Amino acid sequence: MGKPILKTTIVIALAALFSIYPLVMISCSRVQHFELSRFIAPETCGGCHDAIYDQWKNSMHHLSQVDSLYRAAAFHYLEGLTDTDEIKEAESCVKCHTPVGFFTGFPKTVSQERDEPGRVPEIARQGIQCDFCHSATGAYAVYNNQIKLDPGYGESDPGVKRGPFGDSKSDFHKNAFSKFHTSSEICGVCHDVRHVVFGTKLETTYEEWSKSPYNSSNVKEHVPCQGCHMYQRPGVPATGSTSRPKNPGTAAVDGPHREHIYTHYFVGGNAVIPPLHDDRVKADMAVERLRNAAVLSIDGSKIGEGKIFVRVTNTGAGHYLPTGVSDIRQMWLEVVVKDEAGRTVYTTGVADARGYLPGKAIVFNTVFGDGKGNAVGNLAKAREVLRDHRVPPKGTLTEAIYLPTAPAGKVLVSARLLYRSVPQKLVDSLMGNSIIRIPVIVMAEARKTLPR
Ligand code: HEC
Ligand code: HEC
Ligand code: HEC
Ligand code: HEC
Ligand code: HEC
Structure with missing residues (x-):
């Protein structure tokens, strides 16, 4: 008895939904x-x-x-x-x-x-x-x-x-x-x-x-x-x-x-x-703007375990760092660790001669997905946000660096926060090799000898 009524209600509800749908679309844009x-x-x-x-x-x-x-x-x-x-x-x-x-x-x-x-x-x-x-x-x-x-x-x-x-x-x-x-x-x-x-x-x-x-x-x-x-x-x-x-x-x-x-x-x-x-x-x-947007600090309290923390604080931007087309922007941490003899024992985020980053760099960005968990580079296909790893306004992100072995003596840690408008690799693939060389800007730097 109740079923037909329910059906009618659903039909009316659907009809109403579809009739206002075009209006919703118009008011959306x-x-x-x-x-x-x-x-x-x-x-x-x-x-x-x-x-x-x-x-x-x-x-x-x-x-x-x-x-x-x-x-x-x-x-x-x-x-x-x-x-x-x-x-x-x-x-x-x-x-x-x-x-x-x-x-x-x-x-x-x-x-x-x-x-x-x-x-x-x-x-x-x-x-x-x-x-x-x-x-x-x-x-x-x-x-x-x-x-x-x-x-x-x-x-x-x-x-x-x-x-x-x-x-x-x-x-x-x-x-x-x-x-x-x-x-x-x-x-x-x-x-x-x-x-x-x-x-x-x-x-x-x-x-x-x-x-x-x-x-x-x-x-x-x-x-x-x-x-x-x-x-x-x-x-x-x-x-x-x-x-x-x-x-x-x-x-x-x-x-x-x-x-x-x-x-x-x-x-x-x-x-x-x-x-x-x-x-x-x-x-x-x-x-000038980028150099007054963030600060870096190095925390060596866990160096005994081969762990170093690098903190990135957004001190200058009224929004996330980076913002805007943060799927295209490339802001990353470059860290170089040397031992007492000056030998490099660890690096991350050091670009090669072409300006390309190694696969495992610590990058602050957004990545869009196709709705099934696969990353997409084309915004037109962006059905979901897969990753959003950026520094909030007045906020701090702590990145952990794991050295392959806990150092025997002192180590010198140098960290830089770097920015470029587009990854060089992407520019080269979009516009042809070496047509535009994208400048890399040092936003912030920190150095520390561990343990003190
Ligand atoms: C992206 C939008 C935008 C564009 C493009 C723009 N303006 Fe403005 N302009 C503003 C805003 C917003 C303010 C007021 C800012 C406030 O009061 O906080 C402003 C302020 C002004 C003022 C008041 C004086 C001042 O600067 O405080 C004048 C005059 C002016 N604009 C002229 C121009 C002229 C001429 C151009 C083109 C050469 C231009 N604007 C382009 C947004 C814009
Ligand atoms: C013939 C000169 C002249 C031209 C051309 C001119 N302006 Fe102005 N405009 C002025 C003067 C003078 C003021 C007043 C400035 C003041 O009081 O400090 C003014 C003020 C403004 C203001 C501030 C308004 C407010 O009350 O805050 C804006 C915005 C502005 N102009 C935009 C424009 C734009 C956009 C154009 C081009 C489409 C334009 N002006 C062309 C002379 C001009
Ligand atoms: C407290 C100061 C501050 C305020 C407020 C602020 N910004 Fe910014 N903005 C910055 C700094 C610093 C940078 C440089 C760092 C960067 O590029 O992300 C920046 C960068 C940008 C960029 C370039 C981002 C990129 O990397 O491509 C855009 C776009 C922008 N701001 C727009 C805005 C808009 C829109 C607002 C308001 C909704 C705003 N900003 C409010 C400080 C500010
Ligand atoms: C609703 C407004 C809006 C629409 C629509 C829009 N953009 Fe933008 N676009 C922006 C703003 C705002 C920025 C600046 C943000 C920044 O600098 O990070 C920007 C910046 C960019 C940049 C960076 C340019 C540079 O020189 O660094 C690219 C590339 C870009 N947009 C591509 C596109 C493409 C492709 C589309 C269409 C699929 C598109 N945009 C649609 C607002 C828009
Ligand atoms: C009509 C749309 C529009 C309005 C309104 C507008 N913007 Fe933009 N803005 C853009 C677009 C699009 C770009 C990127 C252009 C490009 O890169 O090709 C941009 C770029 C910028 C950039 C440069 C970003 C970079 O990477 O260097 C800043 C800063 C910015 N806008 C701030 C503002 C501020 C502040 C206001 C308000 C007063 C404002 N915009 C209003 C569309 C707009």
């Missing part, structure tokens, strides 16, 4: 559409905001579309895919890397970007730019670039530019204070990336920050992304372990003097791409 003519070229903004323009030029935001590493990865991921869900992900990169193009209709996919490069409008090639960020009013959700925009109508009617001031005036555009611009959400909208179909968390910088001590409810201790990344300038790394002095000046030619002008270099760890565009400044700033 809201995208607005605009005419291309509504966006103003960065050079126009630079006419009055010259200092900010110079900082932004050749930043990773400016280069996000032309970045050769991004392009190599994106085109490579698309190759040979047949699963439609995987293709959807592989086609989606343009949403963040070519945002003005994506929001105005071309390119909507990576294959369009690849196959018809001449059709990509000039302004879209300029990546993440002034008018894109300063037309933002909020976000539908803080991942996968679900930003809400309200651009003007081109140079004759530029509309409202939103920013941190409440009292600024310009002859060119209207101005408005925007809380969104002063908070981490405007960054998180792109700095949290999920697989468009499987939902796998591919990049979690914003989430990492939001759970960190830097997202403090105490206003004085609260440090948003801007609190580090938009305070940095040459000589001022502005990390969690260094001072972050204000940058007084003017925001525009003839603008009033202000206590702090947010800088627009947007530097992380990338010392590879800006120099390819003749910009050494940003590469040097990336090195």
Whole structure:
């Protein structure tokens, strides 16, 4: 008697589920559409905001579309895919890397970007730019670039530019204070990336920050992304372990003097791409940032058992170390142990002449899987996170080193924390041998003689 009713209920429930399913899908990825003519070229903004323009030029935001590493990865991921869900992900990169193009209709996919490069409008090639960020009013959700925009109508009617001031005036555009611009959400909208179909968390910088001590409810201790990344300038790394002095000046030619002008270099760890565009400044700033991100210490209390502990503390980053595309980044420990006679008795993480790491190196990274426990290099196939071994903000990881035999006399332990944007091996396989030599940056060092 009860069974048919139960069946009907299930049928109705399923029908309801399927009818709302498309809605759920839409609300999961809201995208607005605009005419291309509504966006103003960065050079126009630079006419009055010259200092900010110079900082932004050749930043990773400016280069996000032309970045050769991004392009190599994106085109490579698309190759040979047949699963439609995987293709959807592989086609989606343009949403963040070519945002003005994506929001105005071309390119909507990576294959369009690849196959018809001449059709990509000039302004879209300029990546993440002034008018894109300063037309933002909020976000539908803080991942996968679900930003809400309200651009003007081109140079004759530029509309409202939103920013941190409440009292600024310009002859060119209207101005408005925007809380969104002063908070981490405007960054998180792109700095949290999920697989468009499987939902796998591919990049979690914003989430990492939001759970960190830097997202403090105490206003004085609260440090948003801007609190580090938009305070940095040459000589001022502005990390969690260094001072972050204000940058007084003017925001525009003839603008009033202000206590702090947010800088627009947007530097992380990338010392590879800006120099390819003749910009050494940003590469040097990336090195300064990385050198003030972590500290190492050596614990020799168990040397009698042939065991050494190396501790890595994230003192400077407002998120995990490394963050972002931490499946591609390579941050690792290099440890060399020598005996009293100077003979090497143990090494780990020492790169060979080609720059390749030995198999058993201690690497801090994320690894994605195919859903069956097999590692995948292609993000489009990422159905699960297999491994996440990274250093949390203000946190410490302890790595144990086992010497083959307990040393008879004293030993000298040298440890270095090293970083490069991509493993040399991966670059060589993607782009051909020795086309780009990826610089290795020493983030931190420690030496100790054991036992003391
Ligand atoms: C990735 C987004 C982004 C891009 C791209 C960007 N800005 Fe900004 N800009 C911001 C944010 C966020 C703030 C405010 C930071 C805060 O208050 O915490 C800001 C602040 C400003 C200000 C106020 C003065 C200051 O610096 O504090 C001006 C003017 C400005 N930006 C102009 C520009 C121009 C011109 C460009 C292009 C050359 C540009 N911005 C590119 C996000 C961006
Ligand atoms: C004709 C000169 C001129 C041009 C061109 C110009 N601006 Fe401005 N802008 C100003 C001045 C002046 C201010 C006020 C600065 C101040 O009060 O410190 C300003 C302020 C801003 C602010 C701060 C708003 C606030 O209230 O926090 C932003 C953001 C901004 N401009 C973005 C842009 C963008 C994006 C472009 C290009 C689409 C642009 N500006 C083009 C002159 C200009
Ligand atoms: C307390 C200072 C601090 C705060 C807050 C902070 N960062 Fe960072 N960030 C750093 C340091 C230091 C590095 C260099 C180490 C590294 O590359 O991981 C870095 C690196 C990065 C990188 C490059 C990572 C890589 O290795 O590829 C990105 C992207 C980034 N930050 C984005 C953000 C975003 C987005 C936020 C806010 C959600 C944020 N950061 C908040 C200090 C900070
Ligand atoms: C429209 C999407 C978008 C927004 C909004 C955005 N970013 Fe980014 N950001 C990117 C992309 C994409 C890259 C990587 C470009 C590349 O490497 O090709 C990037 C790169 C960076 C880097 C350089 C990382 C490195 O490895 O050196 C930093 C630092 C950074 N962003 C910080 C910020 C901060 C701080 C904000 C907020 C004020 C912000 N971003 C807002 C998309 C965005
Ligand atoms: C939701 C926004 C978003 C989407 C979609 C996205 N990315 Fe990114 N991408 C970023 C951000 C933010 C960074 C900077 C993180 C960092 O530096 O570690 C980045 C950095 C990268 C980098 C590092 C570039 C360099 O020079 O170091 C590569 C490679 C990359 N993305 C490839 C892709 C590919 C391929 C796709 C599509 C399958 C994709 N991205 C889709 C936001 C996005």
